[in-house]
Amino acid sequence: MNEPSPAAPVRELRRLPAVLFSLAVIAATLWPMFRDPPQDSFPLSNYPMFSTVRKTRWIHVVVGVDADDLAWPMPPSKVGNLEVMQAAETIRKAIRGKRAKELCRHVAERVADDSRYDNIVRVEVQSLKFNPLTYFAEPDGRDPLGVKRRASCVVERSEKGAPGA
Known part of the structure; x- marks a missing residue:
């Protein structure tokens, strides 16, 4: 009775697109921090007019x-x-x-x-x-x-x- 049901791997695969999308959004949000020189950009601005x-x-x-x-x-x-x-x-x-x-x-x-x-x-x-x-x-x-x-x-x-x- 402790055996996982055969539907469990399918449920995990259904979460994969959501996880990948979340990681992509996080990467896109953090990307401006790693530019050199910093550039002011959407969606997050690092205000280089004040920081450079x-x-x-x-x-x-x-x-x-x-x-x-x-x-x-x-x-x-x-x-x-x-x-x-x-x-x-x-x-x-x-x-x-x-x-x-x-x-x-x-x-x-x-x-x-x-x-x-x-x-x-x-x-x-x-x-x-x-x-x-x-x-x-x-x-x-x-x-x-x-x-x-x-x-x-x-x-x-x-x-x-x-x-x-």
């Missing part, structure tokens, strides 16, 4: 420079409109498209027409190099590691009080 060491990065900006040679970041409205990301993309495209001088003149005209920026004597389109690892973590991390001046132009103002001004 990044090299130095360049950020493109437009600054106004005063008579004391101090740089003041220009707001997005002087570059294009009020949207920060659109202004950043405008600067990036101008630099990549070799039109930084054109953008510089455009911003300088807007600065010249705004009395809040009377202290600005020139405008520069710059690329600033930063180390992402130290930017937020160290006191001097926000100091650029390098500066490339892509364009520089004088802010030309009409004389106030002059005829036609």
Whole structure:
């Protein structure tokens, strides 16, 4: 009476597809951990944007420079409109498209027409190099590691009080 019934091996074989499927899902889930370098992927993300060491990065900006040679970041409205990301993309495209001088003149005209920026004597389109690892973590991390001046132009103002001004 203790002998297994002849149907027992059939029951074990019926579980095999479920076991194989489970193992395949587990393997697919764990696979991203073994990639080198890690890649962000579905279904599980390992967020390499936060977990991988990044090299130095360049950020493109437009600054106004005063008579004391101090740089003041220009707001997005002087570059294009009020949207920060659109202004950043405008600067990036101008630099990549070799039109930084054109953008510089455009911003300088807007600065010249705004009395809040009377202290600005020139405008520069710059690329600033930063180390992402130290930017937020160290006191001097926000100091650029390098500066490339892509364009520089004088802010030309009409004389106030002059005829036609």
